[in-house]
Amino acid sequence: MSNSESPAPVPSELVQAALRVARKRKAAVADVPLQAIALEVGISRSTLLRRLGGGRQALDEAVRAAGVDPGGQKPVRERAIEAGAALISSHGLASVSLERVAAAAQCSVHSLYAAFGGRDEMLQAIFLRYSPLVDVEAVVAAQPEDLDSTVRKIYALLATALQREPRVLPAILAEFLARPQDETLQPLVQYVYPRLFAGVGKWLTAEIAAGRIRDLPPLLIIQQLSSPLVMHLLLRPITQQVPDLPAPPIEEVCDTFADAFLRAVALP
Template sequence: MSNSEYPDPVPSDPVPSELVPSELVQAALRVARAREAAVADVPLQAIAREAGISRSTLLRRLGGGRRALDDAVRAAGVDPGGQKPVRERAIEAGAALISGHGLASLSLERVASSAQCSVHSLYAAFGGREEMLQAIFLRYSPMVDVEAVVATQPADLDSTVRKIYALMATAIGREPRVMPAILAELLARPQDESLQPLVQYIYPRLFAGVGKWLTAEIAAGRIRDLPPLLLLQQMSSPLVMHLLLRPATRQVPDLPSPSIEEVCDTFADAFLRAVALPAP
């Protein structure tokens, strides 16, 4: 079924793509750009209207279906279908900018240019730069996955800690390197006003998820009664520092470099020895 109110008929004898009039190809491209959609996602009715003809006339010129039009668009150097929504393209484009050039490079204008969309569409998708940065952080940080792990309040402290470490390692080590770039900015310029909206977003959510889990573990008598902020830092800081420095230390000749699994196990063991209480 097409996006129009009528289904596109199955073409019985589609015309060769080279015989599709160029004005139909250009009409399809204009509508696709205006809608910020893939050509394949644009209804034939809209393309016909742009070309100044009826839908039935358009179908007749295409041999009964849109395959010839898609082939002609492809021959013109444009992928006719499969383009991701604006929000997805913007998150990926913003992540690449942050990874390559730092947080200062993240502007709506640069993201729009990279994602091949308009600034207006970014406002419609996110609301503004701060919300877009939050969306990028959630996509490339381990926060959502860690929240899912601790939400069940599992009784097995050991396995929960090890799952969290594995998620942290995956998020910080993945490309594009969004998490290392954000952490570097926070360490270098903690008072930067442009960072404060992200900080004000991260910490309350962190304490509502992981902080709540740690508090429950304290109440259950499984870990020492320490301030949740210190527990969070004791759990995350050694692993985070190792992962941030790992790409550099691996360039040093003859310097042993344990696997990520060994690193996670070592730091998890150290954290558990430091805070876990004997079972009653």
């Protein structure tokens, strides 16, 4: 066959066999082993591969053309991020090893190295997925001139991240507070803080230069911006259980703390 020719279409009998096996197993077609499909048809796996052109991509495309989504598992990176997040939320940051994530994500440790490079890089990916840092960077990178709306957007993003399930960000903050000298936490600390100051810190420095906020160290402004809301949201699940101690709606909480922050640092 010349390079200009298209591969032979997958025979209908193979498509139907794959669909039958998927129904029997109550699984997606993409998750059905080729050996099981070969047994259904009554041929060897090597013969099946030859009839498919050497791989299962043609089969999945033929199944899709027949009006059925072949499905399949998410990529290893996605499964690992979700599995690692669940482990952090349930058992803390120290519980996250490549071996435990691989078992939960139904993949090999080798595939995690291929997807991330190592445990530290995997933790960074999990943090970025479940923290508001990327979204906050996008807000401040737009170089807004409206300090009020920018602060309120940041509060809304922070509130969403801290209430999100699995509770990754609260669990990581708890580890930082409980064991600040733990060497296993340092790679994540050394990644998060420089990135935070490269984005939010740069924005605050520009606001100071523009005369919109008081000239204070960026670290203190960041802490003044985030700490009240973070503390409220970390304790909110507990205080909500106390009788006769109703918690205001989250939107009201964010507005209250935003107003207090602006009164403290904004210049006329």
